[in-house]
Amino acid sequence: MPVNRQILLASRPEGWVTEANFKLVESAMPRPGDGQFLVRNRWLSLDPYMRGRMDAKKSYAKHVELGEVMVGGAVGEVIESRHPAFKPGDFVNAAFGWQEYALSDGTGARKVDPSRAPLSYYLGVLGMPGVTAWIGLLDIAQPKAGETVVVSAASGAVGSVVGQLARIKGCRAVGIAGGRAKCDYTVGELGFDACVDYKAGPLGESLAAAAPNGVDVYFENVGGEVLDAVLVSMNPFSRITICGLVSQYNATEAYGVRNLRSILTNRIRVQGFIVSDRMELWPRALDELADWTAAGKIKYRETIAHGLANAPRAFIGMLRGDNLGKQLVALD
């Protein structure tokens, strides 16, 4: 009898996530009821926001309850359907969770086209991270040609697209990343103008050198000390998109940001945003991202873990910054 392997949230982390916070279980294979379909997951997405869902704190999205399947986007193939809009053989992207099979009633599900791009791309450059970069940079921060755009977590799934979009728009793209390899990747392979290794020395000084005309747009994925350092270099009438604060997600005590006076003296506009607030922009964003990726204007790399059992370790590694580009789990 076929089983469904699932990863549940076993306990809430205190500070850093550990593998002990997760539990791998086998459960009965689900069967679709009326209006439902069954998906076999092929690719699992691992994203920083999932860390927030493990806490019981109030946030913009409901947290995962103890004993529930870990939340997360996935791309899978429909293998059985009693839903009029989805048929076996369709490939679908939705929040199917950390499991090998999932039931869906179609809520939030998008069909994806495997002839246009590899399936896994729909979890990265052609999925939530890519659209996040597009909306957060082009719709919210609105950089103008000639401006300097800085992005933290620059080699990650979102940051790598932000910098390349900035280049497409005629901006100077400056990354912030941890370690020489990531910086070399963003400059050498992705075409960033510069990248600052925050592990290599005082970030403020390196940033001032990499952004000699100051910073007009800062796309924030990290927060904490990095935000404090960038605030010093912000230009008058600059914009900050707060997309993520990954440095704080596992912190037992939040870092205190000291340089907020720059918001006043430079009349900075700071906007927090969640990509799901602007669903109406997805189709346009996806079209442009697909075109630019196909044309080679957006380059894209993945870090792949294999097998559901390795998802927790890969997730923790991603939060530590071990990955280059989009972190995925292949469920072959």
Added chain:
Amino acid sequence: MPVNRQILLASRPEGWVTEANFKLVESAMPRPGDGQFLVRNRWLSLDPYMRGRMDAKKSYAKHVELGEVMVGGAVGEVIESRHPAFKPGDFVNAAFGWQEYALSDGTGARKVDPSRAPLSYYLGVLGMPGVTAWIGLLDIAQPKAGETVVVSAASGAVGSVVGQLARIKGCRAVGIAGGRAKCDYTVGELGFDACVDYKAGPLGESLAAAAPNGVDVYFENVGGEVLDAVLVSMNPFSRITICGLVSQYNATEAYGVRNLRSILTNRIRVQGFIVSDRMELWPRALDELADWTAAGKIKYRETIAHGLANAPRAFIGMLRGDNLGKQLVALD
């Protein structure tokens, strides 16, 4: 021979301003050249932003050099003129500085009408602080009827107008102020719905009680711990106008703000602003403020020090929060 008494910046403060940072001098009475006029100052404005001008740090405006007359808005009477647009007997508002007489070439000078309101009002509710409140609240934060507006330094020149404008727009107005007397004033006299005394206990809890539906707009004059506390109560899609950070101006080490994650989870828009960036809105703002003040919808109080020599002490007192309403120096 008549003399001009002036207060110069004698030294830069380290931390808190002291009277020793200023120096009162007597200098020769200036005479207007071609295109200039001479003003006898009647009212001197004391405002928190002046603290920033005493530092040599880069900011949005040029700092005062050592030995220069302290910067500041004033209202005076033209007593001699070689300027075609200003004649003796005109009353004029401009950055005439901390001195009894000033020369001007008309740059930034506005004539004011003493028949419409008392002269001193043009430094307060009908001047920079009032317009700051109007633009920062109505143009930048844009509260909607029924929303909750919180303002810090609520009994001050800007804050007192912010709360009353919020009431005029149908919002719940909640002040934050230091001490029972100030809170009683904002609620009892200005008509705020509630006021939280930040000296009386944990601000977060008091604020949650005073703003039971959360905070939709926060007008920030103070920063530091107060900002940290308010961030916790912000609603999804709320707005923060950063108008001032007076708690930080004399701090030798800036307070580290820990609750910035609220900007992300609540998708807050934060906007730093300086009133002089939006000069085009002044006439409309002034008209509305004058009408509402004349109609008694905006109430207004002043704290007055007498004589130029008392300006430094009054300025330091204002930074400490000793004043209620607009702090002025009368130069009779």
